Amino acid sequence: xxxxxxxxxxxxxxxxxxxxxxxxxxxxxxTHGTSTLLNDITETIAIKSxxxxxxxKIPCNSTKSMTGHMLGATGAVELIAAALQVKxxxxxxxxxxxxxxxxxxxxxxxxxxxxxxxxCVLSNSFGFGGHNITLLxxxxxxxxxx
Numbered sequence: 551x552x553x554x555x556x557x558x559x560x561x562x563x564x565x566x567x568x569x570x571x572x573x574x575x576x577x578x579x580x581t582h583g584t585s586t587l588l589n590d591i592t593e594t595i596a597i598k599s600x601x602x603x604x605x606x607k608i609p610c611n612s613t614k615s616m617t618g619h620m621l622g623a624t625g626a627v628e629l630i631a632a633a634l635q636v637k638x639x640x641x642x643x644x645x646x647x648x649x650x651x652x653x654x655x656x657x658x659x660x661x662x663x664x665x666x667x668x669x670c671v672l673s674n675s676f677g678f679g680g681h682n683i684t685l686l687x688x689x690x691x692x693x694x695x696x
Contacts, residue, residue, distance in 0.1 A: 555596030578668035583612025
C-alpha cells in the first residue's frame, strides 16, 4: 500500500460521495484490518485523512480477527457482517487486539461486543496492486431518498 494511505483514502471518499452522505454521517467502520504492519498503519492514516479529528470517535473493528483472510470472499463476508451489526445493533470486537501499534490509534472495539446503533457504515477492502473498494451501507428511511 501507499505509505500515505492515498489509495485507501480515495476509496473511502468515493464511497461517501457516491452515497451522497457527509463524512459526519459515518458512524462505524468495518476496517480491512489484516493485522499486518503496513496495511493497518496505512488504513489508519487514510481514515484520519478523510475524517480528521472525528476519526478517533468512530468505532472500528476487524472481522478478519475472527474469520481470517478469505481472499476473494472477504469483502462479501465483511459486508454481511457489517449489515448484521447494523441489524442487531451490536458491533463485534476485534479479537486478540492487545498491543496495537502506536500509529494505529483509532477507536478500535476490542474489549467485547458493544451495544450500538450504527446507521451509516463503511466496509473497507484493500488489496495488492491498488485494488481498493469501500462500500457504504445506510439504514433506510423515507427521508433519505435521493
